[in-house]
Amino acid sequence: MGQANVRKIIHIDMDAFYASVEQRDDPGLRGRPVAVGHAAKRGVVAAASYEARTFGVRSAMPSAIALRQCPDLVFVPPRFEVYRAVSEQIRRIFADYTPLIEPLSLDEAYLDVSENLRGIPTASATAKAIRAQIFAETGLTASAGISYNKFLAKLASDHRKPNGQFVITPEMGPAFIAELPVAKFHGVGPVTAEKMKTLGINTGADLRDKSLAFLQQHFGKSGAWYFAIARGDDDRRVMPNRPRKSSGSETTFSEDLTSPADIEAGIIAMADDVWAWCEKHQMFGQTVTVKIKYADFRQATRSRTLRVPVCTHQELKEVSVALVRSVYPVAMGIRLVGVTVSSFGKKMAEEQLDLELPKVSTA
Structure with a gap:
């Protein structure tokens, strides 16, 4: 990967990030199967340590199933404020090497190190230095994929997990892709693979x-x-500071909701959470989406795009409740509700939209 016209892309992926942070901060959890989440009836695994993964425990798995597969599984409640702080620490390390950083989530990012700030001649050596610095400063391990484009770098980072790195050169690329099952292609989900x-x-x-x-x-x-x-x-470039496209919040209930009052209370709580984020970041969207998941796991969404961005907390609650009312009467209990705001624009404090919706009591 020494050719001047070949980009040098690194995909950094933290190893079992949430669970590893918990094991780092609590030595008693080290070497044990750990799940970040709640063991409640309707709990879901947010992340699993590698010890838990050997039993088939995976993120998004219902907690009850995870416990059946691994009776010794230790559940730890999530501490998202800690994970965000560690993620910021890691991104500052990235910035020591390149300004071209495209975060994908709290625990992974693309880096373009074609012209890195340290003057390190190869992307492989750069990735090794970044991983060593992450470990020295956070006590956490990371895996890295190195290649000439984002698609292959993402594939490569899975190839030596955990705590490893793998390079796919332009000469290796065609053969590597040819041998790989399409189900392992990033962006090809189970339905498409089938x-x-x-x-x-x-x-x-x-x-x-x-x-x-x-x-x-x-x-x-x-x-x-x-x-x-x-x-x-794959000609996609590493895009630093990608604009946020949406902000949402959702929750799963311990018991199915059946009454409109309970369903709307859940929607309002999610709208409150989303509005707090919008107000803090001064980002206001024109599209409001409500999501529900029934007891049988079927999902339904309802969206409305307004003429101007939602400008007040009350307005967001009214639109959200009006949207969920469109699914009444519910045929069965609802286990999850969520609210998302998207199509961000500038706040228009003086221009209020006449929604022509019935007013909703949120007292």
Whole structure:
């Protein structure tokens, strides 16, 4: 990867981030199967340590199932303020090497180190230095993928987990992709992978054999993307300071909600949480989306895009409640509700929108 015209992209992925922070801060948890989350009836695993993963425990798994698979599992309540603080610490380390940082979440980011601030000649050596500094300053390990584009760097970071790194050079790229099952491609979910399987596409080589027209016929706009990545092509640049597109909050209840009063109370609580974020960051959106999940795990969403951004807390609550009322009467209990604001714009304090919605009591 020494060619002057080849970009040097690193994908850094912290190892079992939330769980590792908990094991770092509580020595009694080290070496034990740990799940960040709650063991309650409706609890969900937010993150699992590698010791827990050997039992098949994974993030987003219901806590009851996780405990059946690993009876010795230790649940630790999440401390998101701590995880955010550690994430900021890690991003400051990234900034010692390059200004081109694209965070994907609290625990992973892309870095373009083609011209790094330390003058380190290779991306592999740069990744090694970053991982060593992260460990020295936080006591946490990170894995890294290094390649000439984002797609391959992301794939590479999974190849030596935990606490390792892997390089995919331009010469290696085509063969690496050809041998990889499409189900392991970043961006190819279980539904798409199953559809590809029915079309005889099981590996990257199978995908590369399909024409652009064939892929567009079966996958629409995504067809061009699949055609490109099958050949190792990804021109996306590392985009620092990506604008936030939405802010949302959701919660799962210990008991199913059936009465409109309880459902609307849950929606209002989520709207309160979202408004606190919007007000703190002075970001206000025009689109409000309400999400519900029924007892049988079916989901429904309702959205409304307004003429101007939502400017007041009361307005957000009224729109959110009006949206959830559109699903009444509910056929079964509701286990989860959520509210999201998107389509951010500037606050327009003087211009209030006449929603023509019934006023909602939030007392």
